[in-house]
Amino acid sequence: MSQEDTEAWAREIYQKLGISGERLEIEVRKYIEREKRYIMRMRQINNNQGFRLKFYLVERQEFPEAFKSQVIDSEVKKIVSKLARHFKIGNPRVRFYGNRQSGSSGWDIRLSHNPNLGLICHELAHQKHRGHNKKLMSLIGRMVKYCTKKQWNIMKPQVSKMRSEM
Numbered sequence: 001m002s003q004e005d006t007e008a009w010a011r012e013i014y015q016k017l018g019i020s021g022e023r024l025e026i027e028v029r030k031y032i033e034r035e036k037r038y039i040m041r042m043r044q045i046n047n048n049q050g051f052r053l054k055f056y057l058v059e060r061q062e063f064p065e066a067f068k069s070q071v072i073d074s075e076v077k078k079i080v081s082k083l084a085r086h087f088k089i090g091n092p093r094v095r096f097y098g099n100r101q102s103g104s105s106g107w108d109i110r111l112s113h114n115p116n117l118g119l120i121c122h123e124l125a126h127q128k129h130r131g132h133n134k135k136l137m138s139l140i141g142r143m144v145k146y147c148t149k150k151q152w153n154i155m156k157p158q159v160s161k162m163r164s165e166m
């Protein structure tokens with residue numbers, strides 16, 4: 001809808017509501033401003049979503065092994081606490097999606113069952129950096145490298161099929 005259309009539409013609605021004269025012009029202008037702000041917000045959201053999606057694609061390209069691996073649930077907590085210790089990220093609690101547990105805290109890491117190492121590193125890295133940016137990517141990279149050095153990436157999956165990653 002162009003601005004002219006929007007304006008005509010708003011004018012019609014306000015006229016139907018019995019608003020006229022100077023008041024009508026004011027209301028129509030306000031309506032257009034609100035509409036513009038709304039469109040800007042929507043664009044912002046789309047941009048952020050687009051960027052996040054791009055980040056997911058890039059990390060999978062950068063660290064394919066890590067994102068194709070699979071860690072059994074019983075090993076996840078061990079790996080998280082070892083990584084957290086090495087990278088000085090407190091002692092975050094791990095929760096799996098689908099397991100109902102009461103209480104929540106900013107220090108919790110939520111993971112799917114049998115996650116891949118890339119995902120573990122991604123979520124853990126978020127404890128330091130919120131945004132999907134270069135800082136996060138480089139921290140993920142350092143974590144993946146550390147996992148590789150420790151050979152945690154060779155852990156073979158014990159479940160038969162890879163699940164969707166996110």
Ligand SMILES: [Zn+2]
Binds near residue numbers: 122126132
């Ligand atoms: Zn993320």
